[in-house]
Amino acid sequence: MWQIIVAVLAAPFSYIMTKLLIERIRSSGFVGIDIFKLSKPEIPSLGGIPLLITYIFGLALLYLIGSIPTSVFASITLVSIISAFIGLLDDMYDLPGMFKPSACLLAGLPVIIFGTYIPKLYFPFGVAFRITYIYLLLILVGISVSANTVNMFDVINGSALSGTIFTMIVIIVSAYLMGGDSTRLLPGILFLAVLIGFLPFNIYPSKIFLGNIGSLLLGSQLALFGILYKVEFQAVVAMLPFIHNSFFFLNKVKGFIEHKRLRYKVTYLDEEGLIGDARDVNAPITLIRLLVAPNKMNEKDLLFNVIILFLVSSGLALLSIVWW
Amino acid sequence: MKISKSTIYIVFILVIQYLFIIAIPIILFNIYNSVVFFSGSVLFDQLVKAIISFLSVAFWIYQWMWLTNRIYRSLTGGR
Numbered sequence: 001m002w003q004i005i006v007a008v009l010a011a012p013f014s015y016i017m018t019k020l021l022i023e024r025i026r027s028s029g030f031v032g033i034d035i036f037k038l039s040k041p042e043i044p045s046l047g048g049i050p051l052l053i054t055y056i057f058g059l060a061l062l063y064l065i066g067s068i069p070t071s072v073f074a075s076i077t078l079v080s081i082i083s084a085f086i087g088l089l090d091d092m093y094d095l096p097g098m099f100k101p102s103a104c105l106l107a108g109l110p111v112i113i114f115g116t117y118i119p120k121l122y123f124p125f126g127v128a129f130r131i132t133y134i135y136l137l138l139i140l141v142g143i144s145v146s147a148n149t150v151n152m153f154d155v156i157n158g159s160a161l162s163g164t165i166f167t168m169i170v171i172i173v174s175a176y177l178m179g180g181d182s183t184r185l186l187p188g189i190l191f192l193a194v195l196i197g198f199l200p201f202n203i204y205p206s207k208i209f210l211g212n213i214g215s216l217l218l219g220s221q222l223a224l225f226g227i228l229y230k231v232e233f234q235a236v237v238a239m240l241p242f243i244h245n246s247f248f249f250l251n252k253v254k255g256f257i258e259h260k261r262l263r264y265k266v267t268y269l270d271e272e273g274l275i276g277d278a279r280d281v282n283a284p285i286t287l288i289r290l291l292v293a294p295n296k297m298n299e300k301d302l303l304f305n306v307i308i309l310f311l312v313s314s315g316l317a318l319l320s321i322v323w324w
Numbered sequence: 325m326k327i328s329k330s331t332i333y334i335v336f337i338l339v340i341q342y343l344f345i346i347a348i349p350i351i352l353f354n355i356y357n358s359v360v361f362f363s364g365s366v367l368f369d370q371l372v373k374a375i376i377s378f379l380s381v382a383f384w385i386y387q388w389m390w391l392t393n394r395i396y397r398s399l400t401g402g403r
Contacts, residue, residue, distance in 0.1 A: 123349040237345060240338050247388060277400070285396050291330050293399040304325040312335050316342045323346075 003067045003183065007190040010058040014197025017050040022201065022208050025049065030091065032209045036156060036299045038273045043206055046091060048214030051198055052084045055217075058190045067186050071114040076187055076224065078110035083147050083220035087212035100151065100216065104144035107220050111139050117227050124233070124323035142232075143223040149239070149246045150219030154210055155288055156275075156299050158203035159306050161195060161210065163242055164218040166310040168192045168225070170238040170317045175229035177321050188225050204303050237317035241309045245287040267292060274298055333395045340391065344384050352377060 022044050025031075031042040056077060063073040086103045089095060111117055119135035122128050131138075154160035172188045195218070201207045210218070219242075226235030236243070265278035266289050274296035277289050291297065291305055356373055 121349075123353075124346050125350055127349045127353045129349070129353070233345070237342060240341060241334075244334070244337070244341075244388075244392070247385065248392065279400070285392060287334070290334060290392065290396060290399070291328060293396055294330055295328065297328065301325050301328070305328050305331045308327055308331055309334055309338065313338055313342075316339070320346070 003062070003065070003186055004189060006061060006065070006067075007058065007186050008193050010054055010190050010193040011197040013058070014050065014054040014194045015200065016197075017054050018047070018198050018201050018208065021050045025208070030211070032211075034157070034206065036269055036273075036275055037205070038269070038271075043209050045209040045211040046088070046213055047198065047202060047208040047210045048084050048087060048212075048217050051194055051210075051214055052080060052217060054197070055080060055191060055194045058194065059187060062186055062190065067183055071116050072184075072187065072228065075110045075114045075116040075228075076221075079107050079143065079220055079224050080217055082107040082110070083143070084213050084217040087151075087214065087216035090212040100212070101144050101148045104147045104216065104220065105140045107147065108140035108143040108223075111143070111224065111227060112136055118230060120230075121232060122230065122324075124320050126324075139227060142227070143220050145246075146223035146226075146239070147216040147219035149242045150222065151212060151215040152249055153242050153245045153287070154215040155286075156204075156302055156306070157206040158199075158303055159288075160215050160218060161199060161202045162303070162307055163239070163310050164222060165192065165195050165199070166307075166314045167222050167235060167238040167242075168195065170314045171222070171225045171229060171231055171235050173318060174231040174234040174321060175225075178229075178231065178324070184229070188229065191221055191225070204300050234317040234320060237320060238310070238314045240313040240316075241287055241306070248284045248286055270296060275302060330399055333399065337388070337391055337395065341384075341388055344387070348380050348384060352380060 025046050026044040030044065030046045032045045034041050034043050059068070059073060059077055062068050063070070083104060086100060086107070090100055117135065117139060119132045120128055120130050121135070150160050150164060153163065168188065168191060172185055172192060175185055175188070176182060202210065222235060222239065226232045264280045264283045266280070266283045266286055267275050268278045270276055275288070275292050275298070276296040277293045283289070287306070288302065291302060297305070355376065
């Protein structure tokens with residue numbers, strides 16, 4: 001019980017760490033323009049830094065008190081650091097489009113090296129596939145795709161973070177309901193607590209952006225915990241809104257490219273501060289574009305509808321446990 | 325704050341994809357366990373099964389995109 005308290009205490013620590021670092025990040029010049037506000041304010045970016053610091057510190061604490069085995073500690077820590085570092089490089093040097101997905105393939109290597117996986121995929125109704133070698137490829141591709149998928153949905157205040165929080169809740173609850181040693185859930189609970197502590201600063205109206213360092217970190221952890229807890233199916237279902245957004249992006253754009261680098265407009269902000277569909281036939285039908293297709297919406301309403309979608313996908317993911 | 329019409333449509337899309345994600349593995353699992361495509365060669369048998377898997381996933385993705393495009397046109401009045 002006290003181990004869970006240690007994990008949950010990461011929430012206030014995450015809050016405090018973010019509060020302490022916001023102005024330092026701003027004064028370092030790492031800011032982004034909040035494009036969906038009429039005043040176009042500059043918002044500190046690199047929110048992944050306080051997230052990563054709190055997370056790694058919490059993991060180290062759990063390891064030192066013997067709550068998680070060495071292989072799991074090493075696996076999670078290295079996946080986090082590698083994916084966050086790749087994001088940080090992109091934040092600092094604005095690297096070419098294919099850099100992030102290619103480099104993020106490396107983030108999955110610690111899982112393979114430390115053997116923190118079982119090469120079997122489970123589905124409802126007792127369906128299971130043992131895919132010894134293909135699973136190794138799925139680890140590398142899955143973590144990279146998940147990281148970049150979350151990264152591509154970091155488009156309005158709080159969209160990526162709220163989706164990640166819902167997916168983590170699904171992962172933890174599913175893993176708990178599947179049975180087994182519940183102490184293995186501590187790293188997941190810790191990660192969720194870190195996100196919740198950060199939430200007040202990133203949710204609408206954002207006071208800090210995730211940055212690529214943050215969004216790649218979030219996405220990589222979703223895939224990682226899906227693999228560690230053997231709830232890949234539930235994680236994918238909970239992430240359906242993320243995946244939906246990525247499909248259309250990739251189909252039109254033919255690559256993992258952030259919104260700001262697109263040559264055409266997907267959405268626009270009108271003079272009343274409402275977000276509308278740019279109706280450009282060359283632009284991808286992203287999730288945000290689809291949401292504002294019939295009528296313009298303000299950013300707060302848009303986030304609300306995004307949260308509804310994640311509530312539905314999370315509900316479907318948890319429903320599947322009934323048929324397990 | 326209210327739930328928009330497009331959200332309802334997207335929920336419909338997500339539910340359809342959910343059903344596909346459940347159905348495809350069940351169908352493939354039953355095919356793989358009951359059919360031997362090449363009794364003389366394990367390699368060719370597995371190759372055929374891999375192709376079937378790939379085509380199943382490709383079909384799933386295709387219908388997802390088709391459905392979304394249809395719904396987008398419906399939401400924008402065909403524009």
